[in-house]
Amino acid sequence: GFLLKTFLIVSLAVSLSDCDNAKYEVYPTDSIPTRAVVEPDKGFLYPVSPGTPEWYALNSDERLQICQIPEDVIHSLTSYSLAISCIENPLALQFCLKNDEHKAVSEEIQTLNCLDQLLNRHDGIKCLVELYQSLNMNSDYKYVLMKLEFLELLLSGDEVLSKATESELELIGNAAKEKAEYKINNPDTFGLVSVKRALMLEISS
Numbered sequence: 001g002f003l004l005k006t007f008l009i010v011s012l013a014v015s016l017s018d019c020d021n022a023k024y025e026v027y028p029t030d031s032i033p034t035r036a037v038v039e040p041d042k043g044f045l046y047p048v049s050p051g052t053p054e055w056y057a058l059n060s061d062e063r064l065q066i067c068q069i070p071e072d073v074i075h076s077l078t079s080y081s082l083a084i085s086c087i088e089n090p091l092a093l094q095f096c097l098k099n100d101e102h103k104a105v106s107e108e109i110q111t112l113n114c115l116d117q118l119l120n121r122h123d124g125i126k127c128l129v130e131l132y133q134s135l136n137m138n139s140d141y142k143y144v145l146m147k148l149e150f151l152e153l154l155l156s157g158d159e160v161l162s163k164a165t166e167s168e169l170e171l172i173g174n175a176a177k178e179k180a181e182y183k184i185n186n187p188d189t190f191g192l193v194s195v196k197r198a199l200m201l202e203i204s205s
Contacts, residue, residue, distance in 0.1 A: 179198045
């Protein structure tokens with residue numbers, strides 16, 4: 001579990017970094033596509049992805065800008081599609097590069113409009129829990145374990161717990177209990193820290 005996460009963190013750090021010495025063709029900023037595409041099972045498709053030449057051509061402010069969903073699009077998304085858009089946001093997983101992961105996720109809520117919008121919808125928390133429950137923990141999909149961690153940090157944060165109803169808190173607790181049991185039964189993939197995170201989410205809700 002530890003080695004896998006370390007590998008993914010290193011991979012993510014490389015993709016999120018400026019990579020001044022990386023041998024990539026640098027594209028001019030004005031050539032970056034600004035498409036607004038939405039697919040029901042993928043949410044909003046962000047115009048640039050980490051690890052691409054287009055991504056390396058952007059500075060920090062430009063990356064933050066392209067990670068915002070256009071206003072005319074964000075309001076047309078269903079809450080579940082918006083939840084998917086949150087975990088697929090190119091900057092969502094940068095929390096793992098910070099010392100205080102909870103603080104990092106809180107900062108993302110303040111800076112990424114997809115998270116702010118979702119948490120202000122009446123069914124936003126419910127959709128986050130449904131997404132958390134549906135993540136395939138056997139998947140080989142890149143960064144799926146970090147997306148699981150991101151959702152656990154998000155659901156255990158004050159921004160969610162302070163807004164959640166009693167029924168939503170129960171949903172969170174039940175989902176976290178299931179994930180914790182799965183992690184305990186799969187120690188080769190999930191370490192003690194990961195198990196603790198799910199258990200703390202269960203307790204806090």
